[in-house]
Amino acid sequence: MMAEKYVDLDTLKYLLNDVHDLNSLLDRERFQDHDPESLDLFIDSVKQFADKELFPYLREMDENPAHHKDGTVMVHPQVKTMMEKGGELGLISAPFDYEEGGMQIPLLVQTVTAYILDAANNHLPGYTGLTQGAAELIVHFANQTLKDTYVPNMLSGRWGGTMCLTEPQAGSSLSDIVTKATPTEEGHYLISGQKIFISGGDHQYAENIVHLLLARIEGAPKGTKGISLFVVPKNRPDAHGTLTPNDVTTVADFQKMGQKGYCTTHLGFGDAGDCRGFLVGEPNKGLHYMFMMMNGARIAVGRGASAIASAAYHASLQYANERPQGRKLTKDGTKNVDQKQNLIIEHPDVRRMLMMQKAVVEGSMSLCLLAAKYYDLEYTATSPEEKRKYNTLLEMIIPVVKTYPAEAGIDAVNNGLQILGGYGFCTDFVLQQYSRDIRISAIYEGTTGIQSQDLLGRKMTMGNGEGAKMLMDEMMQTIQAASQIDALRPYADILSQKMQKTVAIFEHLMPFAMKGDYERFLADASIFMEFFSLVVIGWSWLEIGVNAKQALLTGNGNYSEDFYESKLTTLEYFFAYELPKTSGLAEILMHPTTVTIKKEKETIC
């Protein structure tokens, strides 16, 4: 049985326009041709596209997984529609400059449209999303010839794009990449190696696929300092645009527990010694360039996870509103069986599971939009200080944007499934699919462990803690605004205490790094991530609360009273049920010893 709704468009637009104030961005020169009305129409057109071309195919893409056949990957026909119509609608080209064929639409708006697509059918938007990211890398770092050759066909959706990082022996450890690039006298390189887990790496509808690939030029330094970035097309075009196979082989398509319509390929490069790669930018700077695409992909993963949780939330909400079961207890603790059964949405335990989902979905949705806004502010900054500020803020929150929606989203979908009882486990209902689909979010684009090391080991310490300070200053502004409103002052106080606790934890851990004991410093990085994420999402909710309360107080809001009250109830929920978890997490982090560091001769059995 299909749910009817997968995303609350009102909430998305509210966060976009009211909480994150899209209008303030439209003053920037880059965006001056846009106004809120035309962007609103763009969003609506994407919603219609998602309703018609994405959402109806969600179940059948799960039931008919992408699979390897005769040297290529067979995917669902909607992949073709996604690329072609997505290209026509401008879903790939939206953020690019006019001169590249783009629309100069703020990432903030594009995050809203991408969220809609992700929520409608998470198996499809990756195909256009990675194409966009790959084209972005070429535009920013490659020479004019590569731009002219590849970008137009990518933005139109005719050619796909991928990012090729992972290798079988290296996994998350990019230092250990061994794919080889051998220079030739004609200027290109000959590529040879294997890449695995390549999303959208090949399919029967792709005339061409443009791989952005990390490899090591012969003689390059070891480790990440010797990695270069190459454009490696599946088929190389000659001067007339004629395509010749480029010795890229599709070895396999990984079969997965979820997101089965989004292919995950194993590719071989240069088995026949004729795979040409074209260097992007300078040698040995590949990882630096790739971080642009990785950061975009990390935001996309968080956004996608939040969106899957959104779809699961609305499916379970619909069920809870329709399913009668059980009765409230009477004053003497018994049930009056003459009464008809209650709808399950009236039971507090079910309401808790619904509110949990709403808190995670909308809190993480708001955080994803904030990341996009920081990106836009950085991109259009008018001074180096401004650029640096928003770059720093963005860097600070990216690991959280990647991780919280994934980890809390998995729990949220799990709650959604639980609301359906036995039916939640059955394939007749979509919840079980969402629970399988969302699981990858905590893994790809850097696992939660990797993101946590990044947050604590790199981001919290960068510039001697300057980034952390900047982010806390932003939080303090919200806390101060909330303190001006009686009803919100208690929440402001709590969040302020949690920030102090964050500082105390960091001061407990930092000395280990100072004396070179990085293993100890980072041992509990994942726990720190869990702690810090809750604080950050508490901030997101406080920000929403300030806006909603002001709208109620002034009566100037665009939405109904119920709409704002429901935001304030969710804020209350978050501070009563989610944020208190930080107390236990802080105890873990402040523990004097760490049992997880291997002792001499210790075995786990």
Add this chain to the structure above:
Amino acid sequence: MMAEKYVDLDTLKYLLNDVHDLNSLLDRERFQDHDPESLDLFIDSVKQFADKELFPYLREMDENPAHHKDGTVMVHPQVKTMMEKGGELGLISAPFDYEEGGMQIPLLVQTVTAYILDAANNHLPGYTGLTQGAAELIVHFANQTLKDTYVPNMLSGRWGGTMCLTEPQAGSSLSDIVTKATPTEEGHYLISGQKIFISGGDHQYAENIVHLLLARIEGAPKGTKGISLFVVPKNRPDAHGTLTPNDVTTVADFQKMGQKGYCTTHLGFGDAGDCRGFLVGEPNKGLHYMFMMMNGARIAVGRGASAIASAAYHASLQYANERPQGRKLTKDGTKNVDQKQNLIIEHPDVRRMLMMQKAVVEGSMSLCLLAAKYYDLEYTATSPEEKRKYNTLLEMIIPVVKTYPAEAGIDAVNNGLQILGGYGFCTDFVLQQYSRDIRISAIYEGTTGIQSQDLLGRKMTMGNGEGAKMLMDEMMQTIQAASQIDALRPYADILSQKMQKTVAIFEHLMPFAMKGDYERFLADASIFMEFFSLVVIGWSWLEIGVNAKQALLTGNGNYSEDFYESKLTTLEYFFAYELPKTSGLAEILMHPTTVTIKKEKETIC
């Protein structure tokens, strides 16, 4: 790729013999023919059976789900083996009296063997397990004719058994059962109604299936006080044993996200007006009788969840011991890429995820054995006081035994999957299957919400809190023993504080019940369950710790030093990483207001 190990037999036997002291049970008259050596051989024979007939078929039962075809359910051929050879091995008859054809084996031992079977292949043991539970009901409450007619063929594995409670319109709300039983002059009743989610309800290998079914005799009181229990065979045997179809129709087999080899049927009774049911015991006492089977099934679900988590733990442990990836950071915070990669088991974050699994698996394993021991002590009690004591203790922990292994087990398997990174999401590895299989454990046999209401609403309050007090007395004994050992005293102190916190929470909540506000009293029952479970499992670990430390101090243990050290490390892990979560949960529970209770006119949107 298949993992090699699914359960640690040493740990199972250690918990059985050392921690839970099987020997002390063998003094009881009922068990006097058994000695530890012969029971050990019985366990080993079951392990061999599981190695040969269960474990190798785990993956293919997932890949070839049970399904409805031509009016019956087609299951994997190993179901036949499970019933037949399981019958021969005594897996069904083990706990029954000699005079019923049983072996009078303690449930404590049978829990060990069932754990092995569950861990080897969770799709199979339900077939024999429910047959055993159904036969147990007949033996205890039905007349001699029904016993003679049904029990021998059930204990031999020739006929299956089920429990038929759930109906489409009622779900968990048994008050709303409408299946009808109409008396006839021949003594039997005519049954008519629909039952859903019936595990093992039909398959092509079953010569017969004996349904233990709840129905309402015409004119019976409304609600649970008007429910009676019936034996309703798929085929009814005449005096010569000839079978005639009994108008039980297999309407469908639910397709699920996991445990696909264990069929879940929708059955119709009496569509043609000729479905005979045979009353068990007295009319209107059906739910009371059924609780015997439900309690057994709840222990079985907890045990099964712990066992699936055990299999997932060993699969991820093997991977972590074999997979090289990444390097430890050096003193200056960089990586030395000239070193070869570390095995991932050396990374603290991976160790944390392994220890979490071990703590959940072995802690819940021990709790399941404790429940079985309470059952044995109750069953063989020599005085009414003793019987009452162990019955009360068992009742107290059953909701926890059902719930903690399920909920924490889901998280544990999730950690196991995460350890494999991208491979965890791929069907080439078994972790994704375990994560799908275990999900049902939090749903069937009463969801976590239902168990939590039972714990807080019924068990904590029964006999004016007498049960809670008895259980805490048991915990205090462990705390006192631990206090005698220097290394364990800190843990004893922590657990003692957590018990005090439990009392404080209960004293905060109880007044709501006293004034008849049951909705408020029970609103956070699931949070209370999470809190209380952690305290109970903390107790399990402290008990294991006392035993392991004593073995190390005396040098009299049967196991290696590493074995005991590893138990103590896991105790340390549990108290440093899991038990602190109670601090946040306590804050939630002590919160003065409860946002999850529906306000007038409030909508969740």
